[in-house]
Amino acid sequence: MGSFSIWHWLIVLVIVIVVFGTKKLKNVGSDLGSAVKGFKDGMKDGSSSDPVAPAQQVSNSAKAQDANTVDVEAKTRS
Template identity: 65%
Template sequence: MGSFSIWHWLVVLLIVVLVFGTKKLKNLGSDLGAAVKGFKEGMAHGTGSGDAPAGGTTPQVTADKAAADKTTIDVDAKTKS
């Protein structure tokens, strides 16, 4: 029960592909890559480079917020008295 061999990992990969399908895995990979790229760009802008837009947000962030507003339901939780 030490380490896994290459055959163990290939079987696991085959099961993952069969369960999720290649299209979902491709979308997941591209979404993850876009998230990492956005994080790196955000970190670069946060270092004080001075090239931030006057509004304080980038157009991509504004578009993402607009898309999220269409699908997000904002609810205020109230406690019982």
């Protein structure tokens, strides 16, 4: 039950290609590769010279993409 023959894997591969298509699989592969490369670069540059907080980076990029967003600041309850 745990071991599959090569024919089982070929049938699974054909079904995946039929369902997703080769173009979508190529895009997923390239996206995954660029994500891994970005992660490795981030690990190398762990202490970069630009000390911008991640929350500020996200809010700045969100402002540039959507003009309908409202910028608010969360406050803690005392």
